[in-house]
Amino acid sequence: MLPKLTLVALGLSSLASASLTRSARPLTRCGAPEPSREQIKAAAALLPDRKTGEGKGFRAEPVTVATYFHVVSSSEDEEDGNISDEAIADQLQVMNDDYRDSGFSFFHADTTRTVDPDWATNSLDPSTDMDMKGSLRQGSYADLNIYLLKGLITNDGKNVLGRCYFPMSQPRDEDVVLDGCSVLAATVPGGSMERYNLGKTVSHEVGHWMGLYHTFHDGCDGGDGISDTPAQASPTEGCPPRRDSCPNHKGLDPIHNFMDYSDDVCLTEFTPLQM
Structure with a gap:
C-alpha cells in the first residue's frame, strides 16, 4: 500500500439518499482525477519492486491514521444526508477490516456536522470544494479527512459515489486543503444506495488517498x-x-x-x- 504518511515523512510533506437509486442520471463509482505525472513518478520512485514483483509491496511498521469525518447535509434529517454516529462507526469498522493486512489502521479523531445545501450537493464544483474543505478540514497532510455528502454531481450531470485526491510529493497550500475524500453519505453501511451500501466506496477512495490507481488504469497495455x-x-x-x-x-x-x-x-x- 503506497504510504501517504511515508510520502509526508519523506518531504512528500441531485442529490443522494433513497431517490438517487432511482435517478436517471448516469452513475460513476469514482470521480478521482487522473494522477499527474508528478504523482506517478513519485509512486514509481518509492516502490519500484511493485512493478517487477520482486518485492512484497509496502509493509511498514503499523501506522494508525487519524480520521476526521465531516457530515455535510442539506437539513438535519437523515434522508438529507445527516447520517448517524452509528453509521460512521460502522464505516470505520469496514475501513479497518478492509485494510487489516496493509499495516494501516484508522482511528476516529472527530466528527463535524454541517447543514449547508450548497456544500451538501455541489462540492464537485472547484470553488465550492475549496470553500467547504477550507472551512472544515482538520489535522495535517498525514491525516485523513472524509466528507460525507448528500450528493455528488459532476459538471456533465453524472452522479458520483466518491472522489479522493492522490498524494502529492510537494503539496501546495491548496493541495493540503483539498486533500481527502468526498463520499456519498448513502454509501455507508446500511445506506440507501442499492448495490453500493456496504461501505466499500470509502475503502476504494482511501486507496487513492494512499496512492493506488484503478486496476483498469490505462487498459490492457x-x-x-x-x-x-x-x-x-x-x-x-x-x-x-x-x-x-x-x-x-x-x-x-x-x-x-x-x-x-x-x-x-x-x-x-x-x-x-x-x-
Missing part, C-alpha cells in the same frame, strides 16, 4: 503499476464471474479488488503487492 493485479480493459459492472476483458494477458479481471468498480458485495481484497 497500461496498468496500475502493480505486477500482481491482472490486466483489465475497463471497469467492472456488477459482479460477473470469470470476466476476462484482456484475453491476451494472463489472468482474469480482478473483479474482487477494492480498486475496481464492482458492486460492494463483490469487493473483498487487495493483492499482496498493493499492500
